[in-house]
Amino acid sequence: MTTARSIIPLLNRLISRSQPSRSVTYMHRPGDGSPRPVTLIPGDGVGPLVTDAVEQVMEAMHAPVYFEKFEVHGTMKKFPEEVLDSIRKNKVCIKGGLATPMGGGVNSLNVYLRKELDLYASLVNCFNMRGLPTRHENVDIVVIRENTEGEYAGLEHEVVPGVVESLKVITKFCSERIASYAFEYAYLNNRKKVTAVHKANIMKLADGLFLEACREVAQKYPAIQYNEIIVDNCCMQLVSKPEQFDVMVTPNLYGNLVANTAAGICGGTGVMPGGNVGAEHAVFEQGASAGNVGKDSIVAQKTANPVALLLSSAMMLRHLQFPAFADRLETAVQKVILQGKVRTKDLGGSSTTQEVVDAVIDALD
Amino acid sequence: MATAIGKGHHSLYANFRPCYSLPSCKNTGEYSGPEYQVVRGVVESLKIITRQANLRVAEYAFHYTKEHGRERVSAIHKANIMQKTEGLFLKGSREVAEKTSEKSCSFCCLVVSNLYGNIISDLCAGLVGGLGLTASCKIGEGGIALAEAVPGSAPDIAGKNSANPTTLLLSGVSILRHLNLHDKPDQIQNAILDTIAEGKYRTADLGVFPGFFSRSRITSAVSIMGKLM
Numbered sequence: 001m002t003t004a005r006s007i008i009p010l011l012n013r014l015i016s017r018s019q020p021s022r023s024v025t026y027m028h029r030p031g032d033g034s035p036r037p038v039t040l041i042p043g044d045g046v047g048p049l050v051t052d053a054v055e056q057v058m059e060a061m062h063a064p065v066y067f068e069k070f071e072v073h074g075t076m077k078k079f080p081e082e083v084l085d086s087i088r089k090n091k092v093c094i095k096g097g098l099a100t101p102m103g104g105g106v107n108s109l110n111v112y113l114r115k116e117l118d119l120y121a122s123l124v125n126c127f128n129m130r131g132l133p134t135r136h137e138n139v140d141i142v143v144i145r146e147n148t149e150g151e152y153a154g155l156e157h158e159v160v161p162g163v164v165e166s167l168k169v170i171t172k173f174c175s176e177r178i179a180s181y182a183f184e185y186a187y188l189n190n191r192k193k194v195t196a197v198h199k200a201n202i203m204k205l206a207d208g209l210f211l212e213a214c215r216e217v218a219q220k221y222p223a224i225q226y227n228e229i230i231v232d233n234c235c236m237q238l239v240s241k242p243e244q245f246d247v248m249v250t251p252n253l254y255g256n257l258v259a260n261t262a263a264g265i266c267g268g269t270g271v272m273p274g275g276n277v278g279a280e281h282a283v284f285e286q287g288a289s290a291g292n293v294g295k296d297s298i299v300a301q302k303t304a305n306p307v308a309l310l311l312s313s314a315m316m317l318r319h320l321q322f323p324a325f326a327d328r329l330e331t332a333v334q335k336v337i338l339q340g341k342v343r344t345k346d347l348g349g350s351s352t353t354q355e356v357v358d359a360v361i362d363a364l365d
Numbered sequence: 366m367a368t369a370i371g372k373g374h375h376s377l378y379a380n381f382r383p384c385y386s387l388p389s390c391k392n393t394g395e396y397s398g399p400e401y402q403v404v405r406g407v408v409e410s411l412k413i414i415t416r417q418a419n420l421r422v423a424e425y426a427f428h429y430t431k432e433h434g435r436e437r438v439s440a441i442h443k444a445n446i447m448q449k450t451e452g453l454f455l456k457g458s459r460e461v462a463e464k465t466s467e468k469s470c471s472f473c474c475l476v477v478s479n480l481y482g483n484i485i486s487d488l489c490a491g492l493v494g495g496l497g498l499t500a501s502c503k504i505g506e507g508g509i510a511l512a513e514a515v516p517g518s519a520p521d522i523a524g525k526n527s528a529n530p531t532t533l534l535l536s537g538v539s540i541l542r543h544l545n546l547h548d549k550p551d552q553i554q555n556a557i558l559d560t561i562a563e564g565k566y567r568t569a570d571l572g573v574f575p576g577f578f579s580r581s582r583i584t585s586a587v588s589i590m591g592k593l594m
Binding site for chain 2: 100107108111151152154156157158161162163164165166167169170171173203205206208209231232235237238239253256257261
């Protein structure tokens with residue numbers, strides 16, 4: 001990729017002009033540099049392709065992580081206990097999606113993992129990337145979604161033939177902790193506003209309880225603006241004026257819809273990073289639509305977009321307190337996107353996954 | 366109407382918005398719901414899906430598609446997570462699809478359950494220019510039809526003569542078509558679209574033009590256009 005190599009110095013100057021660089025003064029504790037084990041689950045569909053991309057890039061960077069790989073598939077009856085033990089030991093996991101059969105039978109293993117490890121916060125960062133023009137500009141939204149209850153409680157039953165009930169459960173406890181996470185995130189990341197998404201005009205008790213919890217937490221952070229928006233209006237505003245949003249906190253189902261919509265307006269679920277976090281563990285995966293394992297044709301032609309999982313792995317490196325490695329990886333990915341020569345089909349190009357990985361490795365400094 | 370959607374309109378079962386044709390189940394789904402507090406700090410909300418309601422709305426969707434020359438019907442669901450409830454919704458849609466031998470592919474006509482319908486129709490409205498432009502019509506058994514501007518009474522602009530009248534005018538057009546009167550609604554709709562396209566008379570929600578125009582002025586502009594056609 002000699003063309004890529006000759007452009008890198010120019011890109012370096014372009015990027016450094018907009019972000020004055022200084023060395024990162026991260027004072028580590030002795031021993032922090034020893035390699036950390038991370039559980040890796042390739043998953044189904046495009047999962048193995050994109051997790052392999054992460055492995056290659058980590059190796060190229062000599063990042064202080066090593067992976068313990070486990071095979072898990074969406075068709076399994078239950079999540080293998082050894083994998084859960086590994087995640088409990090390592091505290092951090094990175095995974096591809098697990099395919100969920102539609103409409104009956106096996107429950108989603110993606111959801112099972114989140115509940116079992118009590119990963120109560122799902123976070124997706126949707127932002128405009130330079131070099132990837134979309135309908136809107138200046139978008140930088142973080143959607144923080146409650147991950148364990150709500151419509152995903154999994155409590156359904158057939159009352160009589162032809163009538164099915166599904167229970168949506170909202171608790172003060174879960175609503176409070178997700179609101180606390182959202183405000184804490186805003187505080188630690190210098191964000192100015194938190195917006196709660198709800199449908200409390202219709203589900204007065206359930207979403208009303210969620211809002212009550214958000215309002216209580218908001219009072220503890222007077223420097224952060226707080227407002228509320230009904231979910232249908234929210235979706236409309238997202239597609240017409242997304243720059244008004246900053247951090248958004250939502251219950252389970254709305255979070256899913258809002259995160260995917262926000263990802264869609266910024267370039268698609270192939271580029272947006274994210275993860276799930278609880279008090280004890282963190283599982284990183286593609287930001288939005290993590291359960292979507294891609295079409296068979298993409299798997300066969302090996303043209304899955306690895307950008308989302310690469311950026312999620314950068315978030316993982318930061319979570320593991322390796323900020324310089326995280327910065328290097330993010331900068332390399334941004335350079336490749338800005339350059340625009342190597343892109344998979346969802347971004348309007350025709351490259352394969354491997355070509356994107358090679359370009360990112362080349363762009364690493 | 367400032368009341369909660371669907372409450373009290375027991376015989377209304379389908380709500381469609383002509384721009385993107387979204388029949389949705391009005392009195393089941395997430396809005397049917399009893400909610401109750403189990404203990405302090407824990408609330409349950411029931412979502413009820415019935416086969417009968419699903420079949421009704423799916424049949425309406427396919428009927429609408431055929432009548433208006435649309436090619437495809439897509440069912441929107443979340444059956445990977447809510448397998449029984451959404452699964453039942455999907456089954457109903459598939460049964461009707463087989464009966465009418467239509468295939469579902471991309472977005473021409475969408476059939477959805479209540480909450481998703483609300484979200485998607487507002488999202489689509491946002492894409493085309495806002496809630497001031499989309500029409501809405503609720504269909505019930507025995508031929509009842511209720512056309513309204515848009516759910517939401519916008520109390521902040523009430524009484525200021527600045528609401529966009531397009532949406533209610535277009536809903537009126539839907540009613541006329543529902544009554545099988547076809548030439549007048551075409552005339553009115555074309556007049557509305559021409560007024561918007563001309564760009565001289567627009568309310569505040571449609572964009573920045575020197576001097577906002579009032580609702581009554583725009584309505585007059587539309588009727589003048591109509592008479593000239």
